Amino acid sequence: AGHPATNPLAYAVGATDSTGVIADFSSRGPGREDAVRPDITAPGVGILSSVPGSDWGMSDGTSMAAPHVAGAVALAWSAVPNLRRDLATTRELLDRTAHDVNDLQCGGTPADNNVYGEGRLDAYDLVTQASAAQLGGVVVHAKLNGTVLSGAKITLTSALVTRTARTEARGTVQLGRVPAGEYTLTASFFARRTVRQSITVSTSGTTNLTVDLSEPAPWQAIQGRVTDPAGKPVVGARLALAGETFPAFVTDADGHYTGMLPEADYDLLVEYGRWLAPKTVALSVDGPQTVDVALAAKADRHGYQAGTATAQWVDGGSVLALTGVTPRAGPSTCRSR
Structure with missing residues (x-):
């Protein structure tokens, strides 16, 4: 995978043909630090699009596939205004509703691999599940000995969702909107005992929690x-x-x-x-x-790796005296006028 798809913040899109098979030109992963790339695949072969000269034509490319994902997101945000600009929940819905394709030729798992990512985009299922999702907000306040604590790591997990963020200068972090249900909240700070608790997120407003990280860790x-x-x-x-x-x-x-x-x-x-x-x-x-x-050896884009090898001393043979050497003349003197 190349730039900008290797950026961890990017949502990378691969291209499939009309039968749903990955296109030959669609780059495979992994991405930076072995992250799975692409994140998802969408139609990108034989797509009707605009061309220079105020005309229309058929085009191929991941540049054709990415707009399908952007359009699907626009549909979901139109159907569920509460989802707008909530990137974390939108990614989770895209991943969850994509159709898995088991292709392990470039590594990964049947559900998330370096050829199809999370699978093929399903815009209808995305909008349907987004519309059915009952979303609630979560805000966490961290304290240390009664004062606000910035930099505390807060993680919210369930079978479908994982959110991680750190508290800001006021000791607060907003984990955004998540599907209503049961979650495990984990709060940690260096040299302090980790706090874990079960919480229930409802759709009636925002769940506000305060965690105390005052107890030292052994x-x-x-x-x-x-x-x-x-x-x-x-x-x-x-x-x-x-x-x-x-x-x-x-x-x-x-x-x-x-x-x-x-x-x-x-x-x-x-x-x-x-x-x-x-x-x-x-x-x-x-x-x-x-x-x-x-540790493993680094590999370049072609798969070549550095390594160590045992070398043996090779005798160059006999030393021969130099003969027939003509001395070189000294440097000449040049004058400019």
Whole structure:
């Protein structure tokens, strides 16, 4: 996948033909940091469109497919005004109503892969489910020892929805509108005990919640080893907590690292640079942890990877004296006039 489709904020659209089969020209994923791309597919072969000269003609391309998705979103927002500009819920509805296509030739899962994404667009089902969805708002206020807490990570999850955001300067975060139902709310802040609670979201207004993150979290020992594709230790690899300012761990001459972390769930970003690709590992600290990480080699767009190889000394043979060499004349002197 190329730019701008690799941007994590973009909703990328692949193209299918009139039979629903992926077009040859439609780029496959993955995208940046192995994200699944495209997000969805839509008709993009033999599409009647405007052409220069105030005329009409048939065109092919993902530029034909993307407007189908934009049009479907416009229909849904027209049918459900409360959904307008709510990008998170709109993405969830697009993903949920797309028809899955099992194609694993470029990786992924039958329900979300690097050829069809979440599947084929279904504009009718999108509008139908958007119209039937009973949406309610969720606002969370975080506090620490009675004062507002900015930067707290708030996650709302259910079988269909996952929303994650951080509280702003006033200690508040708006998670937008979500389908009414039961959810698990998780609130976390570095070195504070994570708070989890079940909440019910209704369609009658906005659910307002206050979470208290005053209780300190216990610290636990963490250790592990970072290796390259050959199983050899990686010296100087950095292991940082994504989204946190806590100092990174650094591997020693044996590829080992040790340290302490407060109990919580983290994304551990492991980086070395040079020829090894970065890797993010989900880490749940609820006791002493040993986390070993094997880094993969970077690959270019053609699939070539760097690696290590054992080289042998090759004897160049006998040293020969130089003969028949004519000395060079010295530099000439030039005058300008």
